[in-house]
């Protein structure tokens with residue numbers, strides 16, 4: 001029998017693929033709409049490996065390039081659905097990605113009163129619902145973020161990790177169709193109030209993205225830019241801040257004699273540390289990281305992980321990662337998200353050694369995702 005996947009799985013995968021590089025551009029959204037329409041009109045309810053690959057190719061090539069994230073997404077998807085297809089089907093009937101009503105039945109969600117942390121909360125998310133247009137993407141998500149600790153968000157592609165992360169500094173405001181209900185309190189104040197000063201909020205809660213994105217400016221100016229904007233320091237003070245931030249981001253030794261070269265001329269791993277230096281330079285309280293290592297090689301990844309452990313001495317860190325081993329290495333707390341819900345939250349050690357939820361167990365043991 002030739003393995004196939006059904007149309008719901010295919011549509012879910014196509015959506016996740018489009019979002020795999022952390023951004024949705026206009027062409028991608030358009031391509032996705034056309035694809036969904038044509039899949040919905042098609043007679044069969046199932047697609048072969050060849051058809052699936054052709055559909056992915058159409059999507060990834062719509063913007064003229066296939067990114068690393070897209071390639072690895074497709075590889076994982078094909079492996080999960082076709083290579084071990086039979087086995088997966090028998091065991092994983094719960095994990096029918098978009099069939100959300102049946103898939104979430106019996107899923108024990110974390111309730112707000114079960115959430116415990118040892119130290120002081122820096123952010124508290126309570127009962128967050130989020131819609132993109134008419135599509136609900138987050139469902140009653142609650143999670144505490146401990147101060148000076150690392151909290152990892154894990155879960156299958158498309159489950160809402162990046163969406164939740166973007167809520168924490170109101171980056172979702174940039175998406176007009178996005179509507180949020182619930183509470184996000186940061187040091188006791190709800191950041192969603194109309195009076196929140198977004199410039200200050202985003203300085204205090206900085207963000208590092210999936211793809212390193214230095215400005216097309218010198219290494220020095222990449223770091224100095226935000227500092228000038230927020231603090232108007234003297235030239236001498238600015239030099240100190242730039243040097244200090246590059247040191248704290250563990251990249252000073254590699255760039256001290258290249259400060260006037262373009263930030264974009266550095267290697268990928270260096271660019272990511274430069275972006276971290278840029279974030280640190282404006283003295284944030286919290287650093288959000290969305291799969292910061294997914295475009296990096298293992299050595300560059302190890303350097304960032306080491307840096308994260310250093311950063312938590314001064315900052316609160318929230319990191320989205322698809323790497324189970326990375327979550328285990330760097331985080332104190334882990335939230336496992338599934339279909340827009342917070343399915344489990346707890347100390348990283350407990351989540352990985354003795355999860356309460358069967359779904360968490362299967363996800364961390366690599367059975368799906």
Ligand SMILES: Nc1ncnc2c1ncn2[C@@H]1O[C@H](COP(=O)(O)OP(=O)(O)O)[C@@H](O)[C@H]1O
Pocket residue numbers: 015016019024132137155156157158159160161162163164175
């Ligand atoms: N800007 C957007 N507009 C519409 N839908 C979006 C947007 N960003 C993400 N989504 C959808 O929300 C869901 C969650 O996406 P995301 O938060 O990127 O998941 P994850 O980071 O866990 O892979 C996906 O179905 C995705 O297609």
Ligand SMILES: [Mg+2]
Pocket residue numbers: 022161162163290320
């Ligand atoms: Mg994401």
